[in-house]
Amino acid sequence: MEYIFSDRLKELSGNSIREIFKLVSSSDFISFAGGLPATECLPIKLVERFSAELLGSDRAAALLQYGATEGNPQLRRLMTQYVKRAGIKGVRMENVLIISGGQQGIDLAMKAFVNEGDAILVENPTYLASLHIAKTYRANPIGVNSFEDGIDLDDLERKIKEYRPKLLYIVPNFQNPTGKTLSLEKRRKVAEITARYGLMVIEDDPYRELRYSGQPLPAIKSFDEAGNVIYVTSFSKVISPGLRVGAAIAQEKVIYKLTIGKQAEDVHTNSLAQAIVEKFISDDTLDKWIESCVPVYRAKRDIMARALKEYMPKSFKFSVPEGGLFIWGQFDKRSGIDAAGSFRRAIENKVAYVSGNDFFSDGSGRDCVRLNFSNASHEKLAEGVKRLAQVFSQK
Amino acid sequence: MEYIFSDRLKELSGNSIREIFKLVSSSDFISFAGGLPATECLPIKLVERFSAELLGSDRAAALLQYGATEGNPQLRRLMTQYVKRAGIKGVRMENVLIISGGQQGIDLAMKAFVNEGDAILVENPTYLASLHIAKTYRANPIGVNSFEDGIDLDDLERKIKEYRPKLLYIVPNFQNPTGKTLSLEKRRKVAEITARYGLMVIEDDPYRELRYSGQPLPAIKSFDEAGNVIYVTSFSKVISPGLRVGAAIAQEKVIYKLTIGKQAEDVHTNSLAQAIVEKFISDDTLDKWIESCVPVYRAKRDIMARALKEYMPKSFKFSVPEGGLFIWGQFDKRSGIDAAGSFRRAIENKVAYVSGNDFFSDGSGRDCVRLNFSNASHEKLAEGVKRLAQVFSQK
Numbered sequence: 001m002e003y004i005f006s007d008r009l010k011e012l013s014g015n016s017i018r019e020i021f022k023l024v025s026s027s028d029f030i031s032f033a034g035g036l037p038a039t040e041c042l043p044i045k046l047v048e049r050f051s052a053e054l055l056g057s058d059r060a061a062a063l064l065q066y067g068a069t070e071g072n073p074q075l076r077r078l079m080t081q082y083v084k085r086a087g088i089k090g091v092r093m094e095n096v097l098i099i100s101g102g103q104q105g106i107d108l109a110m111k112a113f114v115n116e117g118d119a120i121l122v123e124n125p126t127y128l129a130s131l132h133i134a135k136t137y138r139a140n141p142i143g144v145n146s147f148e149d150g151i152d153l154d155d156l157e158r159k160i161k162e163y164r165p166k167l168l169y170i171v172p173n174f175q176n177p178t179g180k181t182l183s184l185e186k187r188r189k190v191a192e193i194t195a196r197y198g199l200m201v202i203e204d205d206p207y208r209e210l211r212y213s214g215q216p217l218p219a220i221k222s223f224d225e226a227g228n229v230i231y232v233t234s235f236s237k238v239i240s241p242g243l244r245v246g247a248a249i250a251q252e253k254v255i256y257k258l259t260i261g262k263q264a265e266d267v268h269t270n271s272l273a274q275a276i277v278e279k280f281i282s283d284d285t286l287d288k289w290i291e292s293c294v295p296v297y298r299a300k301r302d303i304m305a306r307a308l309k310e311y312m313p314k315s316f317k318f319s320v321p322e323g324g325l326f327i328w329g330q331f332d333k334r335s336g337i338d339a340a341g342s343f344r345r346a347i348e349n350k351v352a353y354v355s356g357n358d359f360f361s362d363g364s365g366r367d368c369v370r371l372n373f374s375n376a377s378h379e380k381l382a383e384g385v386k387r388l389a390q391v392f393s394q395k
Numbered sequence: 396m397e398y399i400f401s402d403r404l405k406e407l408s409g410n411s412i413r414e415i416f417k418l419v420s421s422s423d424f425i426s427f428a429g430g431l432p433a434t435e436c437l438p439i440k441l442v443e444r445f446s447a448e449l450l451g452s453d454r455a456a457a458l459l460q461y462g463a464t465e466g467n468p469q470l471r472r473l474m475t476q477y478v479k480r481a482g483i484k485g486v487r488m489e490n491v492l493i494i495s496g497g498q499q500g501i502d503l504a505m506k507a508f509v510n511e512g513d514a515i516l517v518e519n520p521t522y523l524a525s526l527h528i529a530k531t532y533r534a535n536p537i538g539v540n541s542f543e544d545g546i547d548l549d550d551l552e553r554k555i556k557e558y559r560p561k562l563l564y565i566v567p568n569f570q571n572p573t574g575k576t577l578s579l580e581k582r583r584k585v586a587e588i589t590a591r592y593g594l595m596v597i598e599d600d601p602y603r604e605l606r607y608s609g610q611p612l613p614a615i616k617s618f619d620e621a622g623n624v625i626y627v628t629s630f631s632k633v634i635s636p637g638l639r640v641g642a643a644i645a646q647e648k649v650i651y652k653l654t655i656g657k658q659a660e661d662v663h664t665n666s667l668a669q670a671i672v673e674k675f676i677s678d679d680t681l682d683k684w685i686e687s688c689v690p691v692y693r694a695k696r697d698i699m700a701r702a703l704k705e706y707m708p709k710s711f712k713f714s715v716p717e718g719g720l721f722i723w724g725q726f727d728k729r730s731g732i733d734a735a736g737s738f739r740r741a742i743e744n745k746v747a748y749v750s751g752n753d754f755f756s757d758g759s760g761r762d763c764v765r766l767n768f769s770n771a772s773h774e775k776l777a778e779g780v781k782r783l784a785q786v787f788s789q790k
């Protein structure tokens with residue numbers, strides 16, 4: 001049988017990180033490719049306790065039964081409070097949709113707003129899954145330049161006028177892949193400019209709580225008066241990615257459409273996982289847990305940064321992010337280093353990274369690498385960087 | 396802000412069952428509308444035990460971490476054996492994708508094969524979510540007639556020729572909504588006809604294990620030599636819908652595309668839930684559990700059938716299904732009864748059903764009702780039918 005796949009998936013192959021994920025299971029391999037939380041920051045004992053409490057309680061049957069597509073009411077209610085930490089106020093339950101991980105929020109937002117051929121704006125570079133999702137809706141992603149303090153506002157406005165895009169996808173805190181954080185002033189301006197042009201915004205904020213230095217900033221959504229921002233938060237990085245729980249916060253009309261889109265995909269999010277998250281955020285359990293994890297991540301970031309400084313060729317430049325999971329680096333053009341072309345050699349040398357070009361809508365960025373520091377041990381962080389340095393010294 | 400939604404969701408509202416689901420939480424309401432398993436058939440104690448074992452084991456960290464989009468390898472391996480009960484042999488791990496409930500299998504199959512405007516074939520009537528999903532891909536669902544022993548093969552072939560559809564969606568066992576089961580001979584023929592025309596088939600089989608009389612039949616997939624059948628199974632009806640775990644079985648090339656589609660939606664299925672299902676099917680735990688539930692469901696079916704016979708107007712005809720969750724009934728045309736039009740009166744009388752027209756691609760079927768018997772107690776089954784009879788006697 002010759003399969004004739006849909007136009008949306010015909011030419012689409014798996015994203016390279018997920019492919020690497022399958023490769024690197026051998027124990028002597030060191031992967032800086034994924035975005036996995038530290039194993040020591042997975043709250044196994046707490047999940048075990050909460051799961052036992054829930055399944056031993058009166059609620060057990062309800063958690064195993066079908067639930068509402070919008071999510072468990074208890075968790076939706078708590079989320080109205082939870083997002084206050086990002087400066088988002090006045091949220092009612094009707095503004096909350098519980099999703100099966102933050103990624104589903106991006107998917108549902110594009111599903112609700114993007115037609116085939118529509119332009120959408122993304123930061124250049126951007127989270128590669130956002131490009132993958134955009135392709136499944138046959139959207140046309142246009143990259144917007146960014147500076148050290150985030151997106152270039154002039155370029156944003158220019159491209160809104162030129163391409164009349166349907167939405168902007170943006171990661172405000174410790175952006176994936178660059179680690180950059182959008183400045184306070186720019187957050188206000190992004191809300192203002194996009195509202196003026198009636199442009200929807202997906203504000204994807206999975207890393208917010210993983211801040212190792214500097215001061216937390218309010219979300220773009222906190223400046224949203226027009227109701228054009230869909231705020232997406234996730235518990236994957238602070239509790240567990242395996243549980244697949246996140247939330248989208250938006251105007252009720254928007255939540256209604258996202259809900260209809262979700263209904264067609266997975267009916268509702270796993271109810272036990274929702275209730276476990278509820279336990280974490282119904283008191284200060286999650287906050288205390290995050291407090292205990294921040295030093296773990298900070299130490300890993302610092303060890304990788306030190307090793308990069310010590311071992312990598314002089315042509316390699318990087319900055320240390322204030323939070324998140326990634327260090328982004330760039331080779332001097334004159335070095336002639338091609339990160340995409342060197343990948344096979346890196347795999348042979350038992351180390352992995354993601355080449356920059358995976359994150360650019362135009363395929364540029366082959367002189368860049370994204371390095372994840374959150375999942376390796378201290379020893380492997382140093383050893384992995386040495387291996388990388390070998391790979392890039394050979395060119 | 397005026398929202399301009401995508402063409403695919405612009406005119407789509409929530410499916411009526413999910414809407415009813417939100418209405419009927421008051422305790423004196425009797426709902427025959429949903430498709431909820433019996434509360435007494437949710438294996439709370441087993442889930443509690445398995446969850447504790449898993450979270451207390453060496454595997455806990457892996458279950459809380461990111462997993463492969465394809466699913467946990469342990470569960471995929473077990474699924475290759477599990478589907479033998481449906482006569483499906485020669486399945487390797489590469490033919491298995493773990494999904495977040497059976498519904499995601501329908502969604503991913505349409506995502507991978509259907510372009511905007513494509514015709515797809517469905518039974519008339521069919522599972523209403525399949526129509527909802529089809530709309531999100533802007534497909535054109537064409538209903539194929541069906542008889543007591545399932546789909547009309549002549550009409551199937553005629554419509555394949557006439558509409559050149561991309562796929563056929565079919566529920567072989569205790570079909571939703573009619574409760575009909577496709578005969579053995581027709582299963583073979585459906586495989587043969589669709590293979591001849593290179594038509595993909597989604598064989599959606601969530602109810603298979605809930606058989607209360609008669610003999611189990613092999614799946615259409617068991618006759619699939621061309622590789623055109625995507626078999627979708629689910630643990631929602633036999634373990635728990637709240638866990639959101641199912642599996643799709645297909646040729647490796649097809650699984651690859653479904654996986655890419657899933658990657659963009661929810662990355663992977665909740666890992667703890669996958670491992671809980673694994674515990675159920677790694678020995679005879681699930682089979683024993685099902686064995687204990689079959690009499691529970693059979694009794695409920697029989698009580699509803701008896702009550703319908705006793706209380707409903709003479710113009711109401713129904714047949715007793717061999718399994719599944721639903722009794723489908725039809726009013727004599729001459730009675731003038733309009734099930735859709737009577738719905739508000741039913742709600743006022745504190746009883747709910749789903750009107751037949753929700754299941755027909757052409758909106759016909761207002762003289763039919765789908766009645767769920769699995770979730771109400773014996774008392775409520777009888778009392779609910781009495782209330783229904785009142786509603787339909789007033790006309």
